[in-house]
Amino acid sequence: MRPFSFQRATDPDMALQALSAAAAANDPLTQATAQPLAGGTTLIDLMKLDVMRPAAILDINPLALSWSAIEPGAETLRLGALAKMSDVAAHDEIQRNYPVIANSLKLAASAQLRNMATLGGNVMQRTRCSYFRDVSYENCNKRNPGSGCAAMDGVNRMHAVLGTSDQCIATYPGDFAQALIALDATVEVTGKSGTRSMPFAELHKAPGNTPEIETTLQPGELISAFLISGRWPRSVYLKARDRQSYEFALSSAAVALDVQDGTIRDARVALGGVATVPWRAREAEAQLKGQKFDDGLAQRAADAAFADARGRRHNSFKIALGKRVVVRALQQAVTMEI
């Protein structure tokens, strides 16, 4: 690991000033000189691998005093960005009214990592693409912009089939982000000049021609909270993976339904493990809205979700698997007792 200076934040203002002071204007956030340290489960790992090379670490954990509350209000659920994954997953009201959130967190990583990792860090986690994580491969457009992509014709079984470009097919690895994007969450971002809010769907950027730019956050900005309107008791997170536990998704689905008198009034579908960014499947939702549920409808929704999917040599199986995951998640959501 390369040497770095270590600084502990005392309050949000101090943290934001320290991060902005170190921020060079043109650096993508992921390559910024100063990196905030929350749970550290991505950052320290990638620093050991020499994939991330910050010269300064700012420990923002002291900000948890103000940024880690779990607040299920009557209208809006507010989740502080420094809340730990394990605490949110275990929260009674989250389990009852937002099972898709609780389960997306519970099914991620291990108990130890969930105790460490924060919600904000979780949505910012980097891809598990083995070529990105292994610096002995020079050609990774995410790590070395313009160097090419070793995964394109390499071992790409774990890679994305949606949202890809000819520059990058790295999968967004998280689970919680699919729940957020499905529920139309808002992300609150705090920077030196104050707080701004944006739809969570605008946080991540598909790779396009700039895979090194992963989010719309600027250096010197921190996620401070996530907000979700309404309640979604009829919601499911289903995750298919190579092992039963402690593994990233091959394919996952976050599904939330509002069903009244047998008719689907509102439907939310998001996909994980198959796309380069947290992926909202609006085509699938359009198939479902206003319809009575049956297995044929679920299949049409799943087909719509993957209509634009493009497999490569080793990962085409994700298209068939992903459709089955969507169908089963919909079946589970429709039949769950609430």
Next chain:
Amino acid sequence: MSDMSSSRSSGFDRRAFMAGAAGSALAPMTARAAAQEARAPVAQDPALPVDVTLRVNGQDKRLSLDARTTVLDALREHLKLTGSKKGCDHGQCGACTVLIGDRRVVSCLTLALAAEGQEITTIEGLATSDRLHPMQQAFIDNDAFQCGYCTPGQIMSAIACVKEGHAGTDADIREYMSGNICRCAAYPNIVAAVKQAAPEIMKG
């Protein structure tokens, strides 16, 4: 104690350690509060070691560490507490699991500087002078290991698993212990050990 400033080559010497004559890199800290007050959040020169006081198994340990030092390396290389094991060093295997506060974490991904001011409990801190912790005893009773390398991490994780309320069923134990890999595959016996110890731990 010149090796205090170097975490990359800490001079850990197993023979010296076994002989109980290691150049100890620790000095008991009598005034813990004073040490914490002294920790101003000022950016450090990366080339210089940083003074830090870690509270390990109920004792304050004053160290001077390269900022890159993880809790795991601080324990093993500087405090000679080699019970916590280094398996993958990337947060994947769980062999380095310790408790920070009442939470199980992987110490290999926790910077020592970020752990200052918190209570760290390792496998060495479980037993009293004449009695093993119920989870340690349960691992022996159930033959819940073969090579033993993952065992300290398994035991630390298992204690937290029980206290979190995740040891109610075999399926829960398997799910909530999945962050601890056992390459000898002693899993059935580990599940049995957790079940045996759970009631006693919950009794307090």
